[in-house]
Amino acid sequence: MAASREVCEKVEDIAPLPPRSDQRRDRTAGFVIVGGGIAGVTCAEQLSALSPDDPVTLLSASPLIKSVTNFRQVGRALEEFDVEEKTTGALQKACPNVRVVHTQVRAADTDKHHFQQKMANARRVVIVGNGGIALELVYEIEGCEVIWAIKDDSIGNTFFDRGAAEFFLPHLTAGKCEENKPLKRLKYTVTESSSDSPKKGDTAMGGALGPDWKDGWRMKGKHDQAAHRVQVEYQCEVQEVLTREEFTRTGQTAECFPGTSRAEEQNDDWPVYVLLTNKRLYGCDFVVSATGVVPSTGPFLHNDQFSVAPDGGLRVDDHMHTSVPDVYAAGDVCTASWEPAPQWFQMRLWSQARQMGSYAAKCMVADRDGEDIDMDFCFELFAHVTKFFNYKIVLLGRYNAQGLGKDYELLLRCTKGLEYVKVVLQAGRMQGAVLIGDTDLEETFENLIVNGMDLSPYGEDLLDPNIDIEDYFD
Amino acid sequence: MPENRSYNDELNFLDKIDAHTWRIKKGFVPNMKVDGFFYVNDLLEKLMFDELRQHSRAAGFGGFLPAMKQIANVAALPGIVKKSVGLPDVHAGYGFAIGNLAAFDMSNPEAVVSPGGVGFDINCGVRLLRTNLDERDVQPVKDELAQAMFDHIPVGVGSKGVIPMGARDLEEALEMGVDWSLREGYAWAEDKEHCEEYGRMLNADQSAVGSKAKKRGLPQLGTLGAGNHYAEIQVVDEIFDDYASRRMGIDHKGQVVVMIHSGSRGFGHQVATDALVAMEKAMKRDKVLTNDRQLACARISSPEGQEYLKGMACAANFAWVNRSSMTFLSRQAFAKVFNTTPDDLDMQLIYDVSHNIAKMEEHIVDGKQTTLLVHRKGSTRAFPPHHPLIPVDYQLSGQPVLIGGTMGTCSYVLTGTEKGMEQTFGTTCHGAGRAWSRAKSRRNLDYQEVLDRLAEKGISIRVASPKLVMEEAPESYKNVTDVVNTCHAVGISKKAIKLRPIAVIKG
Numbered sequence: 003m004a005a006s007r008e009v010c011e012k013v014e015d016i017a018p019l020p021p022r023s024d025q026r027r028d029r030t031a032g033f034v035i036v037g038g039g040i041a042g043v044t045c046a047e048q049l050s051a052l053s054p055d056d057p058v059t060l061l062s063a064s065p066l067i068k069s070v071t072n073f074r075q076v077g078r079a080l081e082e083f084d085v086e087e088k089t090t091g092a093l094q095k096a097c098p099n100v101r102v103v104h105t106q107v108r109a110a111d112t113d114k115h116h117f118q119q120k121m122a123n124a125r126r127v128v129i130v131g132n133g134g135i136a137l138e139l140v141y142e143i144e145g146c147e148v149i150w151a152i153k154d155d156s157i158g159n160t161f162f163d164r165g166a167a168e169f170f171l172p173h174l175t176a177g178k179c180e181e182n183k184p185l186k187r188l189k190y191t192v193t194e195s196s197s198d199s200p201k202k203g204d205t206a207m208g209g210a211l212g213p214d215w216k217d218g219w220r221m222k223g224k225h226d227q228a229a230h231r232v233q234v235e236y237q238c239e240v241q242e243v244l245t246r247e248e249f250t251r252t253g254q255t256a257e258c259f260p261g262t263s264r265a266e267e268q269n270d271d272w273p274v275y276v277l278l279t280n281k282r283l284y285g286c287d288f289v290v291s292a293t294g295v296v297p298s299t300g301p302f303l304h305n306d307q308f309s310v311a312p313d314g315g316l317r318v319d320d321h322m323h324t325s326v327p328d329v330y331a332a333g334d335v336c337t338a339s340w341e342p343a344p345q346w347f348q349m350r351l352w353s354q355a356r357q358m359g360s361y362a363a364k365c366m367v368a369d370r371d372g373e374d375i376d377m378d379f380c381f382e383l384f385a386h387v388t389k390f391f392n393y394k395i396v397l398l399g400r401y402n403a404q405g406l407g408k409d410y411e412l413l414l415r416c417t418k419g420l421e422y423v424k425v426v427l428q429a430g431r432m433q434g435a436v437l438i439g440d441t442d443l444e445e446t447f448e449n450l451i452v453n454g455m456d457l458s459p460y461g462e463d464l465l466d467p468n469i470d471i472e473d474y475f476d
Numbered sequence: 477m478p479e480n481r482s483y484n485d486e487l488n489f490l491d492k493i494d495a496h497t498w499r500i501k502k503g504f505v506p507n508m509k510v511d512g513f514f515y516v517n518d519l520l521e522k523l524m525f526d527e528l529r530q531h532s533r534a535a536g537f538g539g540f541l542p543a544m545k546q547i548a549n550v551a552a553l554p555g556i557v558k559k560s561v562g563l564p565d566v567h568a569g570y571g572f573a574i575g576n577l578a579a580f581d582m583s584n585p586e587a588v589v590s591p592g593g594v595g596f597d598i599n600c601g602v603r604l605l606r607t608n609l610d611e612r613d614v615q616p617v618k619d620e621l622a623q624a625m626f627d628h629i630p631v632g633v634g635s636k637g638v639i640p641m642g643a644r645d646l647e648e649a650l651e652m653g654v655d656w657s658l659r660e661g662y663a664w665a666e667d668k669e670h671c672e673e674y675g676r677m678l679n680a681d682q683s684a685v686g687s688k689a690k691k692r693g694l695p696q697l698g699t700l701g702a703g704n705h706y707a708e709i710q711v712v713d714e715i716f717d718d719y720a721s722r723r724m725g726i727d728h729k730g731q732v733v734v735m736i737h738s739g740s741r742g743f744g745h746q747v748a749t750d751a752l753v754a755m756e757k758a759m760k761r762d763k764v765l766t767n768d769r770q771l772a773c774a775r776i777s778s779p780e781g782q783e784y785l786k787g788m789a790c791a792a793n794f795a796w797v798n799r800s801s802m803t804f805l806s807r808q809a810f811a812k813v814f815n816t817t818p819d820d821l822d823m824q825l826i827y828d829v830s831h832n833i834a835k836m837e838e839h840i841v842d843g844k845q846t847t848l849l850v851h852r853k854g855s856t857r858a859f860p861p862h863h864p865l866i867p868v869d870y871q872l873s874g875q876p877v878l879i880g881g882t883m884g885t886c887s888y889v890l891t892g893t894e895k896g897m898e899q900t901f902g903t904t905c906h907g908a909g910r911a912w913s914r915a916k917s918r919r920n921l922d923y924q925e926v927l928d929r930l931a932e933k934g935i936s937i938r939v940a941s942p943k944l945v946m947e948e949a950p951e952s953y954k955n956v957t958d959v960v961n962t963c964h965a966v967g968i969s970k971k972a973i974k975l976r977p978i979a980v981i982k983g
Binding site for chain 1 (some may be wrong): 539540567568569570574595596597600636640643687691692695696701705742745746751832854923924926927929930934935936937940979
């Protein structure tokens with residue numbers, strides 16, 4: 003970065019920015035980014051790398067997400083790796099042309115401290131939702147009974163199929179194993195508020211969470227035993243949430259948690275009662291709603307010029323342009339509206355937010371310079387790596403045969419408690435795969451999907467555990 | 477292709493030459509121009525014949541031919557010279573078996589080049605860095621060092637490189653190989669010396685590479701990927717050849733080294749795939765016949781053949797830039813943890829070898845010096861002492877050959893020999909032969925409930941079920957020690973050092 007700073011100063015000397023009619027004391031914004039989540043921060047970092055002379059202003063209502071092991075430009079004179087930086091100033095320090103502005107904050111409903119307090123005294127909690135956060139919560143929470151209400155007929159619907167859900171069910175009740183393995187990807191954390199935030203500690207938590215959101219969160223409830231006690235309620239939603247008084251007035255009886263006697267249940271004094279649409283009524287200490295992402299398009303909808311997709315996101319084309327000139331969108335806020343590659347589709351995940359943020363920066367710079375660029379390769383193949391119930395999960399391409407109608411077949415290999423491998427084939431060609439456990443197949447399958455190789459000669463032998471398929475296609 | 481012969485009939489074509497060598501006679505498969513040979517010890521021999529037996533019983537795996545058949549099918553390719561060779565780690569692969577070596581006479585207009593003889597992961601290879609650290613120094617900070625390596629080197633599917641690179645940089649790197657890394661400051665000048673081809677194939681031409689390959693390659697440069705690619709922090713476990721080891725800067729047990737095993741990622745895969753498609757089309761035009769569709773190939777002098785060789789050279793250069801980048805990042809990781817410089821740690825590159833590549837080389841055939849296109853898939857060049865193409869510091873000891881065992885098991889360093897030059901065009905094995913997956917046992921059990929839940933009307937679900945059980949064989953894969961010892965016994969390479977891993981970095 004030293005080299006860039008030098009150049010920056012020289013440019014200022016010999017070619018200062020021309021005066022503008024509306025010039026104020028502050029720097030004019032070359033690029034403005036709204037949102038301090040993964041898409042926004044990745045975009046700012048990328049812009050800084052591609053165009054270090056241009057001012058970049060990043061507006062954020064919530065604390066900035068920050069990649070902790072933040073590796074910047076690797077040049078002849080290698081800069082240090084930042085290992086632990088938690089202040090808002092970190093981004094500015096690393097990218098000197100980026101300025102962060104915290105917008106007006108509003109009072110928050112909850113934050114980490116609040117959650118932990120409630121959790122420490124909880125004997126039972128109701129979790130609503132079937133996405134990534136809900137899945138992680140169900141696994142992480144210990145010493146507490148969990149009622150898990152999902153509107154689907156199997157858990158983890160967005161990520162895996164019913165077969166994989168069946169694979170995971172036994173693990174809902176198994177104990178957690180503490181593992182201190184090294185982390186193999188970029189680590190993200192949330193910056194603590196700095197002195198420029200108007201009200202310290204009173205920040206909005208509506209910001210993006212990223213993959214490491216639960217680091218440092220204590221999720222242990224009141225009960226002693228560490229094992230999970232989870233009861234899944236399928237195909238239902240929350241009909242009503244009642245206070246104790248309201249519950250008493252209804253005269254209904256609450257459901258017992260499996261393993262609890264009716265007598266014990268009747269003596270329990272719950273502060274909150276939840277009536278589910280399947281007519282079951284449970285008492286609990288509190289309810290967590292983890293029902294998914296809603297694009298935060300509020301400020302932009304006042305302007306009718308934005309084309310909005312049915313799911314509420316701002317439509318973008320294959321260069322991340324919205325319908326308004328010079329305005330780009332990336333991450334959860336946008337809806338990909340180009341004709342996607344055969345094995346790619348949008349899913350509101352932190353990994354896609356990062357990819358889009360980075361690509362948006364490239365598009366912004368290319369447009370400014372009048373250049374034509376190709377789409378990043380990450381949009382050719384959907385790929386997401388995550389972990390649930392301590393199993394590695396890799397999702398590739400159309401892993402649930404999304405969009406293939408009935409015109410596909412599946413290959414399966416499964417060993418209880420160890421691995422689950424599912425391959426989606428169409429006309430002999432691999433379209434997607436779900437890999438759970440340490441299968442070591444992800445690289446090979448990524449290649450087979452992208453190469454479009456005809457795999458019909460192999461039939462189901464492709465997944466035969468006796469063949470080292472990864473080595474075969476090396 | 478003839479119908480399945482009985483196993484006993486197949487045996488009529490197989491001759492045991494000596495304790496370690498078998499010959500596959502012409503006629504084992506149609507159109508063989510030369511004989512096939514393969515090297516084994518007792519255990520490896522058993523595995524080879526078990527595989528053949530299962531195939532004859534039609535209990536073998538449909539799309540997967542036994543290695544013996546593949547060696548023979550390669551012997552049927554036009555322009556092949558002397559023999560088709562299976563190294564001790566030979567096992568089934570796409571087209572050529574992995575560990576199948578074959579050389580083609582470039583002056584013969586019929587001679588072909590085959591992408592299956594190079595592999596999809598073009599220039600998949602291994603390099604070894606030494607350090608002046610000892611195991612004692614590293615054990616206490618082992619976890620920190622592993623995390624530092626992970627922090628520096630992106631791993632896993634979807635990971636992106638951290639070394640800044642645009643489309644134009646990529647094109648330069650494809651043509652310049654390690655010279656690009658050197659220019660950008662990621663490699664040391666001495667690194668170039670200690671690499672096959674000096675880390676750059678000169679006939680590389682980036683215009684011979686399709687845009688899809690470039691798109692795949694761009695974000696992946698400097699990444700380790702997943703699967704059998706890994707970086708290992710290793711320790712010298714045994715020294716067999718004191719002189720050769722000292723030439724490499726290894727002088728005591730417990731010395732710490734870093735082994736990096738990786739290739740050209742999606743870039744190589746795409747170059748190979750594009751070539752296979754193009755060549756299949758041209759085969760009819762040029763009247764090229766093979767026994768196996770997977771052996772798609774083209775006359776070396778044809779436009780498709782030339783295009784592939786140029787593209788393959790780009791992929792080779794990509795892999796060298798990739799390994800150079802990871803070398804750079806590893807040096808930084810170590811420097812960081814030990815709070816010093818890579819220089820002070822003496823993190824020199826011992827050598828870098830390729831084990832999926834085709835090379836134009838001079839060899840003596842029938843007493844005459846001939847230019848051959850040597851296909852080494854899953855095998856490693858092993859040039860002897862005094863060979864002009866190896867660096868000055870190894871002129872007396874011979875070219876170092878790096879053999880990565882299966883990740884997590886031991887690795888070896890060997891040196892090339894004269895006998896290898898005569899017998900196998902200066903080639904030896906590349907690692908463990910994973911004919912049968914290590915994971916074979918205890919897989920695919922208790923899946924009925926899962927299957928029931930997955931079932932959907934109108935969708936066919938097939939379950940991979942193990943059709944056979946390998947009786948008796950205690951270990952059903954060709955482990956690296958057996959393989960290396962066999963090469964040593966045959967005399968095509970010499971053992972120098974044995975290495976033991978203490979930390980593994982992989983996706």
